[in-house]
């Protein structure tokens with residue numbers, strides 16, 4: 139039986155009773171509005187000055203160039219701290235993470251300070267002597283991309299390929315500007331010391347990718363030992379390190395060297411293959427074998443990096459050699475735990491401008507001053523702040539013990555991955571620190587043998603805090 143709820147709730151309700159009820163409801167509605175509109179009680183907001191849309195807190199005790207702030211995407215500035223870092227290049231053996239007793243972020247201004255934003259005393263750090271100029275004429279790289287993406291990738295390529303005598307073969311979709319764009323990109327590459335050889339192809343991306351193998355094979359020169367297929371966002375941190383790593387493998391036998399995904403569900407989906415973004419290295423004898431079965435492999439259903447693997451596994455007895463320093467980085471949104479781990483840096487990183495954001499060309503700027511071997515190098519200061527060179531300045535809620543190499547699992551799960559799905563490549567792991575304070579690298583420039591890095595702690599509510607680190611070599 140259906141019961142009229144209203145009738146049941148107010149049996150024999152009088153006119154007066156209804157009026158009281160209406161008044162009560164109206165009172166509650168008004169109260170709700172007042173509560174919503176009442177100024178919230180918070181930490182007092184500091185007086186701010188606003189110049190061309192940029193608000194600067196009165197806590198900032200120096201003149202700040204507003205052009206700099208807009209370049210750094212800062213609309214509201216709460217703090218600005220400058221510190222000079224003096225680099226000592228040494229032949230001593232140094233661990234990746236060096237512990238220093240001295241605190242890092244100390245009081246600004248006062249005696250000896252340049253202004254009220256500067257920490258008076260420079261911080262002195264030691265870095266290993268960088269290797270001499272590297273010759274990499276025995277490695278040829280192949281990349282399938284578009285002319286626009288190639289143009290955008292040149293800054294990154296310059297870091298590892300510039301003036302090393304390596305060659306990059308780019309297989310591009312046809313240039314719609316009738317060759318003008320390709321000429322422009324080629325000129326830019328020449329000026330950066332990159333040997334770029336461009337070929338156009340009508341094929342779609344995944345077919346062009348596989349076509350890189352015969353392209354590299356046909357163009358091999360006497361010195362060629364390795365062909366390497368990369369994505370346009372595969373970044374090598376150090377060519378000298380790559381050359382050393384490859385020297386440990388036998389280039390005279392068929393070899394297929396690559397990196398697996400860091401995530402098991404990705405391996406389950408794509409197979410035990412050299413994941414393309416990590417860089418896939420083929421020795422010259424293997425390239426010759428693969429070129430011999432190119433037509434057969436071109437008929438396969440698999441495409442891209444999977445087609446390379448299936449071609450190798452179907453027609454040769456060569457198997458994948460996993461080099462764990464070649465990194466696909468299938469890490470979603472926040473890969474900071476990987477970069478801040480204090481472990482030996484990887485040979486390659488990938489997905490840094492898509493799955494997560496870490497500007498590799500900017501990270502690499504400081505290498506101009508202290509060499510590739512000082513990238514991602516860490517200093518753990520007495521006050522708990524940790525500088526990971528080129529990436530971040532952080533302070534954990536709980537400071538890890540010296541020698542703790544557990545990696546903070548900062549990334550989001552992808553493709554249904556469990557926490558354990560990353561252990562085979564990245565363990566030991568520890569839980570994400572939700573209270574970690576973090577200044578992330580936003581920009582870096584070199585001028586007159588001085589490198590300036592800007593790290594920013596974003597806070598849309600109270601304003602961003604900027605840390606400007608200015609690097610110079612001792613005596614410069």
Ligand SMILES: *[C@@H]1O[C@H](CO)[C@@H](O)[C@H](O)[C@H]1NC(C)=O
Pocket residue numbers: 190191
């Ligand atoms: C301030 O911001 C508005 C809208 O965001 C923009 O139209 C204007 O050009 C900005 N003014 C300055 C001086 O940057």
Ligand SMILES: *[C@@H]1O[C@H](CO)[C@@H](O)[C@H](O)[C@H]1NC(C)=O
Pocket residue numbers: 285286289290319320322323
């Ligand atoms: C290459 O990039 C620059 C900016 O870095 C841009 O000005 C130029 O138009 C681009 N050229 C092509 C061919 O995409």
